[in-house]
Amino acid sequence: MQSRSARFRSPLIGRVDSRTFLKNSLPSWKRRIPEVATVVKNGSAGENETEARHDPAHAEFSVKIWTAVRPNNLDEKIDSIAEEIPVALVFNDISHVVMMASPGELDSFAIGFSLTEGIITSLDDIYDLQVSVGDAGIEVNVTLSNQCFMQLKDRRRSMTGRTGCGVCGAESLEQIRLPVPSVTSNNVVSHDALQKATMTLTDYQPLQRLTGAVHGAAWFDPEGSMVCICEDVGRHNALDKLIGCLSKRKLLGEPGFLLLSSRASYEMVQKAAMAGIAIVVAVSAPTAMAIDIARKASISLVGFSRDGRHVVYSNHQRLI
Structure with a gap:
């Protein structure tokens, strides 16, 4: 100790x-x-x-x-x-x-x-x-x-x-920009699974419910069921914690998708690319640079996932 x-x-x-x-x-x-x-x-x-x-x-x-x-x-x-x-x-x-x-x-x-x-x-x-x-x-x-x-x-x-x-x-x-690898993945997810995950995200955020001051980064399986979630006052930290957790559990590269309780800034998409994550979903908007990186890295980037709708900004073929 x-x-x-x-x-x-x-x-x-x-x-x-x-x-x-x-x-x-x-x-x-x-x-x-x-x-x-x-x-x-x-x-x-x-x-x-x-x-x-x-x-x-x-x-x-x-x-x-x-x-x-x-x-x-x-x-x-x-x-x-x-x-x-x-x-x-x-x-x-x-x-x-x-x-x-x-x-x-x-x-x-x-x-x-x-x-x-x-x-x-x-x-x-x-x-x-x-x-x-x-x-x-x-x-x-x-x-x-x-x-x-x-x-x-x-x-x-x-x-x-x-x-x-x-x-x-x-x-x-x-x-500022690391060399971003191209994510090669046949991973696909349904629109219904995205909405199911989005609607249940807050159920898995106890710290956010208590304080109203933290972000969440979660990994969902292709059916929209939660696998792992991490919370932090910093959205980048929450994502790093999630990626570390997935790595320890040998789940990086497995089918599924990333769901963020925050906006999709370029750093978040860049981190996802470095971890080989093919589908990134955010409840808020992406930035222009995030979309640019997603397209270059072959990441399917989804924003405004809420209220029964979402917007796909890149590589829509993974959404079925």
């Missing part, structure tokens, strides 16, 4: 020092976060290892509030508020990025981020993954294969994110 004292280290990659950044953050959440253990070794959890997960229940806490219901009158009650904490991702003892995230499923977050940022190509590229809680933040230390780590050092990409910010800290315009 890890000590609660995180080992914050100076970075050799980019400009982010997790010690400096996290030291200035409020530690009031710390007592609500449980300790965790090693979660990955040599690409898979061993029989005697704990598959540690921050309990999503710790991603919210209660506060007293006062609501103005009519002039000169305040009603007092207890409300649930979403947690937002600094999470430092450290690769081979070198700090890479600090993100603001919900304190749940951080092992999946690190795995998904590594995949969608092109740091690794599969879970086998991760030899070890440890999560530790410090006085001012949580550190996720990932041990990469030597080849992946050398490639990461060559890229020298580092950023200080706000809440799952997709481009904060990129050192040049060229770094």
